[in-house]
Amino acid sequence: xxxxxxxxxxxxxxxxxxxxxxxxxxxxxxxxxxxxxxDHIPGPPRDSFFLxxxxxxxxQFKANKSMHDLFLEWSLKYGPVCxxxxxxxxxxxVASPEATKEFLMSSKYPKDAFVYKGxxxxxxTRFLGNGLVTDTDHDHWYKQRRIMDPAFSxxxxxxxxxxxxxxxxxxxxxxxxxxxNNTSVHMHSLVNCVTLSVIAxxxxxxxxxxxxxxxxxxxxIETCLKGMVHHFRDPMIQWxxxxxxxxxxxxxxxxxxxxxxxxxxxxxxxxxxxx
Numbered sequence: 207x208x209x210x211x212x213x214x215x216x217x218x219x220x221x222x223x224x225x226x227x228x229x230x231x232x233x234x235x236x237x238x239x240x241x242x243x244x245d246h247i248p249g250p251p252r253d254s255f256f257l258x259x260x261x262x263x264x265x266q267f268k269a270n271k272s273m274h275d276l277f278l279e280w281s282l283k284y285g286p287v288c289x290x291x292x293x294x295x296x297x298x299x300v301a302s303p304e305a306t307k308e309f310l311m312s313s314k315y316p317k318d319a320f321v322y323k324g325x326x327x328x329x330x331t332r333f334l335g336n337g338l339v340t341d342t343d344h345d346h347w348y349k350q351r352r353i354m355d356p357a358f359s360x361x362x363x364x365x366x367x368x369x370x371x372x373x374x375x376x377x378x379x380x381x382x383x384x385x386x387n388n389t390s391v392h393m394h395s396l397v398n399c400v401t402l403s404v405i406a407x408x409x410x411x412x413x414x415x416x417x418x419x420x421x422x423x424x425x426x427i428e429t430c431l432k433g434m435v436h437h438f439r440d441p442m443i444q445w446x447x448x449x450x451x452x453x454x455x456x457x458x459x460x461x462x463x464x465x466x467x468x469x470x471x472x473x474x475x476x477x478x479x480x481x
Contacts, residue, residue, distance in 0.1 A: 237294050244296045249289030250280050258291025267439055277301070317342045321438070328433055329444060331457045332464065366408055373403050376417050398424055412470065422462065429459040 237256065253261040266276050277299045280288045286302035300306050309315045322340045327333055334340045338354065341347040356362060377400050384391045399416035402423055406412040416424065433456030436443055443449050 233294075240294050240296060241291070244289055244291075247287065247289040247298070248284040249291075250284060252291055256293060258293070260292050313344045316344060324437060325434065328430065328437060328460055329453050329457055331460045333430070333460050369404060369407050373400050373407075376400070376403075380417050395424070398427075402427070423466075426459040426462050429456055430463065432456070433459070 234255075250259055250262070252258045263273065263276065266273055277288070278301070280299065281301035286300065287305060288299040288301075290297040290299055300309065317340075319342050322342055325334045325340045326336060336346075338347065338350055341350065377396060380396060381391065396417065403414060403416050406414050406416075406423075414421065433453070436449075436452070440446075444453060
């Protein structure tokens with residue numbers, strides 16, 4: 207009886223192993239098929255059969271260098287349309303204005319669900335949701351876009367020029383003050399504050415000058431953007447205990463932004479309702 211059981215277990219293990227070998231061979235053939243299908247597109251040489259150019263990109267990440275600099279280097283060397291391989295996936299890096307316009311304006315090129323669905327929820331917390339940025343269903347996106355069309359009309363945008371000019375003048379005054387005192391400024395931070403001030407005024411009706419007042423908004427948005435970068439760079443980040451404190455910080459920032467936006471929308475609805 208024991209001998210038969212051992213023989214049966216051995217047979218099961220043998221067939222499972224054979225099945226895994228066959229599945230692995232089929233996957234390798236599929237990767238080879240993908241390579242043959244898209245290798246007519248120029249691109250940098252693959253570092254490995256399976257990982258493609260991923261090792262090069264990982265070295266760029268570890269060196270704390272901008273990935274866009276690497277894409278620019280590839281576009282200058284291999285052309286404005288470059289192929290990037292990773293396992294059985296193929297990505298296209300586009301640096302041509304004509305191709306970029308074609309991809310963005312035509313409905314023939316749908317958004318990649320793997321990328322955009324990752325922005326709907328960030329680390330399990332609702333982030334951008336299923337809005338204009340993340341919606342991969344073109345028909346549903348088109349309906350939402352039509353609703354927002356008045357906000358992008360020339361007449362409406364011209365009416366906002368006073369707000370744009372006012373915030374720009376605040377920035378100029380800030381720079382003039384720094385120049386008189388012969389002090390350095392962080393332009394990236396200042397431009398971010400001006401941009402957020404304009405968005406807060408135009409989109410939510412909040413009159414706040416982030417160049418003069420302290421606000422948790424810039425920090426929260428910066429934290430969310432960092433969370434997005436880490437989420438796409440390392441899909442396994444949520445399983446790393448040493449990153450849990452950072453993930454918690456990102457979740458709190460996302461909840462703060464959504465809670466604030468919800469309160470603003472509620473106040474605007476009540477104001478409209480009350481006349």
